[in-house]
Amino acid sequence: MIKLVKKINWMTLLVPVISVILGLLCGAVIMLVIGYNPILAYQSIVESIFLQPYYTGETIRAMIPLVLAGLAVAFAFRTGLFNIGVEGQLMAGWLASVACAIVFGHLPRVILLPLSVLAGGAAGALWGYIPGLLKAKFKVHEVISTIMMNYIALYTTAYIIKNFLYTEGERTPTIPAAASLASPFLANLTQGSRLHWGFIVAIIAVVAMWFILWKTTKGYELRAVGFSPDASQYAGMNVSRNIILSLTISGIFAGLGGAMEGLGTYQYMTINSTFTGIGFNGIAVALLGLNTPIGVVLSGALFAGLQTGGLTMQSNAGVPVELIQIIIALIIFFVGSGYVIKWAMGRLTRKGHK
Amino acid sequence: MSYAIEMRHIRKEFPGIVANDDITLQVEEGEIHALFGENGAGKSTLMNVLFGLYQPDKGEIYVHGEKAVINDPNDATRLGIGMVHQHFMLIDKFTVAENIILGREPKKHGMLDMAKAVKIVKELSEKYGLDVDPNQKIEDITVGMQQRVEILKTLYRGSDILIFDEPTAVLTPIEIQELIAIMKRLVKEGKSIILITHKLKEIFECCDRCTVIRRGKNIDSMAISETNPTDLASMMVGRKVHVQINDAPYEPKEKVLEVSHLSVLDQRKVSVVNDLNLTVHGGEILGIAGVDGNGQTELIEAIAGLRKVKDGSIKVDGQDLTNQRTRKIIEAGLGYIPEDRQKHGLVLDFSVGENMVLQTYYKKPYAQSGFLKNKVITKKAKQLIQEFDVRTPSEKTLARSLSGGNQQKVIVAREVDRSPKLLIAAQPTRGLDIGAIEFIHGKLIEEKKKGKAVLLISFELDEILHLSDRIAVIYEGRIIDIVNPKETNENELGLLMAGRRKGGAEA
Numbered sequence A: 001m002i003k004l005v006k007k008i009n010w011m012t013l014l015v016p017v018i019s020v021i022l023g024l025l026c027g028a029v030i031m032l033v034i035g036y037n038p039i040l041a042y043q044s045i046v047e048s049i050f051l052q053p054y055y056t057g058e059t060i061r062a063m064i065p066l067v068l069a070g071l072a073v074a075f076a077f078r079t080g081l082f083n084i085g086v087e088g089q090l091m092a093g094w095l096a097s098v099a100c101a102i103v104f105g106h107l108p109r110v111i112l113l114p115l116s117v118l119a120g121g122a123a124g125a126l127w128g129y130i131p132g133l134l135k136a137k138f139k140v141h142e143v144i145s146t147i148m149m150n151y152i153a154l155y156t157t158a159y160i161i162k163n164f165l166y167t168e169g170e171r172t173p174t175i176p177a178a179a180s181l182a183s184p185f186l187a188n189l190t191q192g193s194r195l196h197w198g199f200i201v202a203i204i205a206v207v208a209m210w211f212i213l214w215k216t217t218k219g220y221e222l223r224a225v226g227f228s229p230d231a232s233q234y235a236g237m238n239v240s241r242n243i244i245l246s247l248t249i250s251g252i253f254a255g256l257g258g259a260m261e262g263l264g265t266y267q268y269m270t271i272n273s274t275f276t277g278i279g280f281n282g283i284a285v286a287l288l289g290l291n292t293p294i295g296v297v298l299s300g301a302l303f304a305g306l307q308t309g310g311l312t313m314q315s316n317a318g319v320p321v322e323l324i325q326i327i328i329a330l331i332i333f334f335v336g337s338g339y340v341i342k343w344a345m346g347r348l349t350r351k352g353h354k
Numbered sequence B: 001m002s003y004a005i006e007m008r009h010i011r012k013e014f015p016g017i018v019a020n021d022d023i024t025l026q027v028e029e030g031e032i033h034a035l036f037g038e039n040g041a042g043k044s045t046l047m048n049v050l051f052g053l054y055q056p057d058k059g060e061i062y063v064h065g066e067k068a069v070i071n072d073p074n075d076a077t078r079l080g081i082g083m084v085h086q087h088f089m090l091i092d093k094f095t096v097a098e099n100i101i102l103g104r105e106p107k108k109h110g111m112l113d114m115a116k117a118v119k120i121v122k123e124l125s126e127k128y129g130l131d132v133d134p135n136q137k138i139e140d141i142t143v144g145m146q147q148r149v150e151i152l153k154t155l156y157r158g159s160d161i162l163i164f165d166e167p168t169a170v171l172t173p174i175e176i177q178e179l180i181a182i183m184k185r186l187v188k189e190g191k192s193i194i195l196i197t198h199k200l201k202e203i204f205e206c207c208d209r210c211t212v213i214r215r216g217k218n219i220d221s222m223a224i225s226e227t228n229p230t231d232l233a234s235m236m237v238g239r240k241v242h243v244q245i246n247d248a249p250y251e252p253k254e255k256v257l258e259v260s261h262l263s264v265l266d267q268r269k270v271s272v273v274n275d276l277n278l279t280v281h282g283g284e285i286l287g288i289a290g291v292d293g294n295g296q297t298e299l300i301e302a303i304a305g306l307r308k309v310k311d312g313s314i315k316v317d318g319q320d321l322t323n324q325r326t327r328k329i330i331e332a333g334l335g336y337i338p339e340d341r342q343k344h345g346l347v348l349d350f351s352v353g354e355n356m357v358l359q360t361y362y363k364k365p366y367a368q369s370g371f372l373k374n375k376v377i378t379k380k381a382k383q384l385i386q387e388f389d390v391r392t393p394s395e396k397t398l399a400r401s402l403s404g405g406n407q408q409k410v411i412v413a414r415e416v417d418r419s420p421k422l423l424i425a426a427q428p429t430r431g432l433d434i435g436a437i438e439f440i441h442g443k444l445i446e447e448k449k450k451g452k453a454v455l456l457i458s459f460e461l462d463e464i465l466h467l468s469d470r471i472a473v474i475y476e477g478r479i480i481d482i483v484n485p486k487e488t489n490e491n492e493l494g495l496l497m498a499g500r501r502k503g504g505a506e507a
């Protein structure tokens, strides 16, 4: 882990930090213009997250799928691919885990719980494998195919729920307790939040990403192909196979994210008429986290905190919760313009020398 | 009289290394000034400082006698400084004209005026004798042509001081002669030129004065008329340089590479290797001589499994490897120093250490049951860096930040160290300094002595003549003759390369 931190050079670290500060500042300006008190607003976010166990728990809970989605995007990115299909992979994983839990409900917990989690990962893997195959064999660009796969997931999950797993309230039945990640202990600890054991899965996934990429021969290959497909091919690596593998592993992370929602937070899946948004937020999380495992955790925490704390901001400072989405969008905007920030910093330090 | 360029006491540090240490460079108006120094001496860095890509930590720059502050390449351009980089900076999918005008487009009613752009490019290319077709895409033209585009780019921006960073490393001998003619013409038109090269021949052919740097420090400046190649070479390396000669007796062993009736198509589906036959034995260096574009590249790509074989067969060590995967061919005993080091030889964003095991990372001792053994890799990398004198702060440094010649040394170290049965060396000493060339040549000869087969492709006839036990001349995708280097000379080779067989009708 120490090595991980060392790899980041300070200059690149500046961009996300400055982006977050600028995003928050711009958010404050907007609040001022509309007539709210930004200090009160931010204060209520910070206080709720750090001083009210319920919001702390909810923040960590919201982090779980965000981090997994972020890892999915970051993993693919590290190997030179844009996985825009995390959303679809996540939905596929969500439904698969819930379906597995319900269908095999009679099995004991030691088997059923891991099996359901794995089912989620496997469904995500499949949803990543298909665009990988399309790219490797037919050169279909993964951005296009993963977006298409998102829609396929959206409508297929709805269809399956409607026809096979339907219950009152436009959703699947609740999963049996044996497959649930929810924990009365954690809930009590956090004054009734929905915090569940899924955070352990997220931690394992964070370590796994780092381990796979930097400690295994496959990871070496994936990174080499990501940086330079030409040189990798000259060195005897199979570029197509690595593309497929990369998107498949990426899909596993996303699918696990969905399983955490299905088995942990909600205990069922509703018929979605629109996307959950977690997968897309995952892109932002990865971007802000510089596509590193640790970075994904940090930026996942930030986004989850803003979203959860945003609720108290509304009740305490009267600021509409939508403003949080604007702030998040602003942060992403600034990260995206990282080049400009670097350039400006360069200019400033240079002027300083003279 | 003031200098066109005067750089005084320049210092530039990178993490772990002082690339330029108190360097002073004075370039007179209207001269060709050579900047000479070993790989990693700091030549490119100094020129990048002049061009505004790097900021010096210390020192001053004067342009035409006036003190100048160069914050970025735009400043440099404004001051009339243009640079042709060691590695080209062109956009493949754009046409020649689009590349040249990029950033300074001629406009009509606020819209890009392409017709005018083409016209300007045509005029410029005629004025300086730089023959290009403005409408061709960069990806479709030769390296020599791409370089002319780079030169035109600087001329289009009105530069009167031109920096050439190792322009001849990527050129064929004929293109080099053309470039020298172009540079002489440019100087006649009143331009001043700074030329970086590792080839003494070129310096003595076209330069007026020369500045030598070694390990980031100034050694000396002198007029070319007052020195000679031997002195200059030892001044650069800091010791006497010996030419390595392949003096080991020629005792060919069993056949290692057997290519028979090989036909290969290029991207455009044109047959570029036609019914080619070639055998390389263990214990010999076989040199392939030929003008660029006669099928050399496609031949070696086919051997390496990177290009489909249409007809014929390729055997390594008796094993048929026609159209096999590259991995399998490498495991059967192929080592390959590719021509394009940045694109094919290295993963630039990997560290030097990671690059040292690019083909072997999954094998013992570098890995065990799928897990990398980073300690072993680091140790190997350190050993190779030491042995091959790769100038790098450490094995953790990204390959990207190494000097061009040191990148090449990383590749050569990796391939030679594996001691493959068959070593294909395509332009193995491109961009290397005289000392490093001597070293690499020694290594190739050593491989031969060990009984390995070496297939050498080079545009440098000197190199081919010095090292080869046999020389195969390739022309239009066929081996038209095999000659003994001891019984031939550059003239005869030149004729053969142009397709005239010995005693043929053309004689």
Ligand SMILES: Nc1ncnc2c1ncn2[C@@H]1O[C@H](COP(=O)(O)OP(=O)(O)OP(=O)(O)O)[C@@H](O)[C@H]1O
Pocket: B014, B015, B017, B018, B019, B037, B038, B039, B040, B041, B042, B043, B044, B045, B046, B086, B391, B392, B393, B401, B402, B403, B404, B405, B406, B431
């Ligand atoms: N961007 C960079 N970051 C870190 N180190 C660098 C960077 N650029 C160059 N260096 C280091 O500075 C030294 C000088 O490099 P430079 O490219 O100037 O050498 P050079 O004289 O042009 O060599 P060559 O003949 O091989 O091209 C080298 O040791 C190189 O590793």
Ligand SMILES: [Mg+2]
Pocket: B043, B044, B045, B086, B165, B403, B404, B405
């Ligand atoms: Mg250089």
